Amino acid sequence: MRVAERVEDIVTSGLCTGCGMCESLLGSDTLRMDLSPEGFMRPRQIRTLSKADEGAVMQACAGHRQVGPEPVGIEPHRMFGSCLHLAKGHATAPDMRFEGATGGVLTAVAAFLVEEKLVDAIIQIGASDSDPFANEVRFNTTREEIVASAGSRYGPVAPLTQVHAALDSGKRFAFIGKPCDVATLRNLAKTDPRVDRQIPYMLAMFCGGSPSVSATHNVVRRFGEDPREIAEFRYRGRGWPGPTFVRTRKGTVHRQSYDDTWFGDLTFELMFRCKICADGLGEHADLVGGDCWVMEDGKPSHREMGDGWNIVIGRTTRGAELAAKAVEAGYLHEEPFTIAEFEKMHDDHALKKRSVFWRLLALTATRQPRPRYERLRVAEAGWRNASWRERWAAFQGTFLRSVAGRNRESGIGSGSFVLEETRNDIEKPARGGEPHAA
Template sequence: MSTPPPGKAGALVEQVSSNGFCTGCGACESIAGSDTITMRMSRGGWLRPVVLKPPSGQAEAVIADVCPGLKVEHEQITPGHHAVWGPLRQVRAGHATDAELRRQGSSGGGISAIANYLLESDRVSFVAQIAVSGTDPLANELQISRSRDDVLHAAGSRYAPSAPLSRLQDVLALEQPFAFVGKPCDVAALRRYAAHDKRLNTHLVCAISFMCAGIPSIKGTHELLRKLGTSPEQVRAFRYRGDGWPGMARAITNDGQTFETDYNSSWGTVLNRHLQFRCKICPDGTGEFADIVCADAWYGKDGYPDFTEREGRSLILSRTDLGEEIVSQAITRGAIEAEYIPVEEIARMQPYQVNRKQVVWGRRLAARMARGSAPHYVNLGLVRAALSARPVSALRDALGTYRRAKGEPQ
């Protein structure tokens, strides 16, 4: 994609959205200002930018550099860059020592424990992270967490659209040291934006992410609720996971009834069928731009993850020297219990992410052929990963992406 010609300000944002490449991160709203671009729920059930008035040329240029629907790029491939898993310092499996954080978190409470450690050690004044909206039990909002109770409130996966970067200006205006927790695409955009707003280099202490399989439309949640036997209008509280590992999808209605189903049924048969198109050509489901990444350290069964309920366990990757320092100190201070594991174990715990990295080069090419453009992915090791895939399977996958790109609503 290229920057639109003069006089077409705002066209770039609209083009990213109409082509189906928008991740819904909200960076464009913070860059241009909410009076110029605002994030709203689309008819498809995803958060998308709405251009209220033409942004300035400067704002458009920054958006063109930051937007993960246009570009995802490592400046260079550094030593220790794994073909599938990206930059790595250390690989561990473990869990929060705080029993409540471990249970309420989706995968052993790794992110919650690290966030709480950063707060309690005064390394940060707050953690900017997504939590359930205070006005809509199905919606997400950015939460400024300043205590363990705040972190606990945000614990657990939220398989619905979120735009944490739409409030980035509010976060930076606080002028306090903070940690950010977001999706891999959110963190990638945050890193790019740091080149344009030096306040990030001053105040951002740590960027934390998680392995992501994609963002479902809110319509996926609505379908799940109907399958459970209730409706969005009747729900007063809802969680996708947690309160166990992997935990149940659970809805509580206004009249006090509880409806629930297991993770394999909620994610595996409903929610993952509603992913936005950009997620299907995502080059970074593993948070390569973060300092620290956590994920489910699934136990294997017949080559596949075993979703039997048990005590939560987190896969913990430190990607930078800073990330490794923080993880090591969190272990030393007793916030986390963890042990080193071989890099090869990641593939057994997260086989989906291996396949995803192997096929994304072909998927991006197919999307470009079908829609005339595609995001630029640079220094992500995609060709190397593609060469490790089975050629017939990769070709079949690319053809499927081409058909979807032609047929799916954008």
């Protein structure tokens, strides 16, 4: 087994999550996050990295190492991790529920944290005002700003680029990001004690993977529009799941259903790192929100359901208490939800967990580096729970991809993304989830 030890190795081997922690650690005059030729956020080298720089990044980078959470006093679910608190729920405020990707739970909890002065600001991302496909880091201090950042952004995002600036401010924050972003922040907490003191709440959403920006361009092109002429783009939200929405600069509007976007003939490429992800359900976070799909014929339905419902998981005592306090204060509404319902609804994520071990084995067999996973039950899930069919599919898929070099990406010195030059592999998401590792 080989673990990548240098930033260049992490990026070229397709192990970078694109979070931007390396820029935060070393400064943008050394590494700067930029859109790579593959259409992902990747560090671009501005100055040569010293050995000390590489060491500092490796201590935090989830492409190098990801260690699951400390035990919280209950046996973790073998696929879904520890659920100290499990419920279905939604924001009580209609605007938050409407604007939210699902039921607006993450938005409502963030608003609660700020309005109750439990933190000074929320570190979260939102769509850039100048580029509808780009995202920017925000330090939101008001309900209005938080609601304006609601919704899921499927594409390049680097939410951790300004963590050190936040810590240097001496203020207290909550962070919202993908499970891998939170894992990286937890890594940083091991070497920088300010993280636990100043970022007491870490919130995550379920994540089936992040596609390249070319996915979004392809959605736009399918409507016969030029990505350069787009003023507004949303994958979902404003309803549940809400239509994919495109508005051109000239004011033409296009909409299509969630299933037409994710399960039609969409051509997109998922980050390779997402295909070998060991935690799509935010095991490192304090509180997690996902889709609590309505089940039809034993399967999650993505029909428009109007008002959204989230699954809400408290992973830590602090997260479980946070959910309870947000309910008590009237920000959240919750109802019972069982592990058995969870298992039926999100077997796509269980399949992912069962497959990782075999994907990593294929990387080892093809002499490719991989992240070091600990305390995430990867081997256990692969050995005990994966069928032989699943094992073979996962191993073979990654083996062939790796032999063909399709896990590889351009390095940290490479140029920026150019619209016409994207690689467009056909990837079909697993039914039931979102852009999952195929």
